[in-house]
Amino acid sequence: AKLCVCDLLVAQCDVNCCCDPDCSADEFGLFTTCSVPIVTGDSRLCSQKAAVYSLDVEADPPERIFQLIDQVNPSVFCIHATNYKEALSFSNPEMPTSENFDQLLQQFGSASFSAEPDNWNMNTDVQNPPDANETYRYEHGVPIQTVDTFLRLPSPVVSSWCSDANPAGFLVNQATKCTRSVSVEKCGDVEAVNMLFYVNSSILAVSTNLFFQVNITVQSIVVQSLNGMQTLLNNSDVLRLPVVLDELCINLVFGVSYHITYTDTGEIIEAAASFVLGAINREALSIQQSFEISFTQVNTEPVPLSGNPGYVVGLPIRAGFRPQGYPFPGEILVLNTNKYGQLTILQSTSNQDCLAAQGARSPILFGYNMISGCKLRITAAMKCQPLAQTLLDLLKGQSFPEYVASFGNSQAQDVLDWVPVTHLHTSEQTMREFYNPFQSSCQIPVSLEIEVKWTKYGSLVNPQARIVNVTATITTTTWKQLPSGRERTIPVTSSVVFTDISSPAEPGYKAWPTINVKLPYDFFFPFV
């Protein structure tokens, strides 16, 4: 089969290729001729076995006739025997591994190299032993294998029609949408809108190892009615197959969402699929299917990252708390599950009244300096202390975090990866207050400025942003009790500033060559 030159498509039958092992008898019946009538090894050998293929067009359907004959080369210069293993075939080049990399680099790493490496005398079968530990686990991008083929994620290829030949890659999160042709008449015939097609095959837990298989479980089924209303089914154990009901074809697969759980050694341990089933009526000729696949590592919560590893401009800052009652270092931090709610800033509202603010907050996105504020109307009836507390809550929000992640992908378990928030307090003091320290010293916060200092970390060509320091400065001003009837409006601001404190690259020069002048040992020979 290796010698069949017309066998070009893998796992598919090539047209008019009689030596293709993927063709079945009915496919042979469709051929008109055999494009490759004879398959032999090297034709210069004196005598060898040849496979002759011919098509018997008399029979109905046409059959392929296969004969094994001995082909004799009449030339006097035919090869009778060889004592040299690689004589008539190309030797497979060595696969670089960590053991032979240096030797290969030495051999092939220069501008030119000899065409005959010195290891041609060795037995070629021993050179590439299957490395059990390295080839069996899944790596990023490798197609996920099922028992007979690959896990497929139908996707549009050239037009928007679904093609079933797109394999799902390991750790490659994908979401695709494509159009599938289906009608009420062919309700049960189209395989790709049948739930069974997607949960049928089992996924291999490790690549190429058929012993460990993972069945695809149905996690949830959402039924979508003709007008688009979706309801979640309670019982997702029963497989619902397409069936014709009241001139509608129901239980057609409109969407599949795969969730694959993997371990850090590259093994798949769980696979779950969530379905959206819908119905079509007589007029529909096609439906749009959407597919997605996502990967979660086992024993971790899928935490959305703000960068990997450095922060990406525009993604929210990740921040959290140390839970109460755990004074020991190294414990897990608690994060708000909403990634946009971990570190927030006051959001200006249209009426700009601080006290009427609904508590709307906007997330602090990395790299975006923001300023917001509101106006505080102070009347005579207000008291300092409760107002100060209200303003503090307004500026800082309900849960101001204690720690901020230094990298976009810092895990909650690694407390050392998190930067504690430093709180500073300055007060606006006018000259008059400075000279009269005996006036009432109730301070109300009027401004919160968060300064995030970050630096470039890592390689020069691909620097990663790393947060080094977060300082929250509250500026307060003295409360002045107003006489009754008077009103004052003061602005309250809060801002976020990102400062790049990475040290600039310094030019480095090689040391100047020194002149090493030393007289030779026996310069003054006759005298010393």
Next chain:
Amino acid sequence: LPSVPLQILLYVNGIYYTFYFLATLAMMVYKSQVFSYPDDFLAPDLTLLFVMAALEALRLQLGSKGNLTEEEAPLGLSLVLTVGSALVSLYFLLWQTYVLRADVLLNALLLSTYGLESVLKVMAIAAFVS
């Protein structure tokens, strides 16, 4: 009396060997161009061919001298050298890097000539000793 068949055979052997040497050399050049014939494999084959040529010249000279002067010693030495040449010819027949059909024919013929020669030499030695 010197053995006439042996002398004829030695003369014919000389001519045939010249042809054999040139043909084998030409075929080696052909093989190195048409097939993949790395230097590690070409060197031993060429060396053996030249060694065989030298051996053959010496052997034929000794055999002819021994036969004509009716002495057993050079004839015996020639017989020993014939065994050596036969082994080299066997190498070219079986253990060369590429054995073509022409190689098989040439070496088979050479080996049969050596066989016949050895028989005649033994008979000649027997005749001279007695």
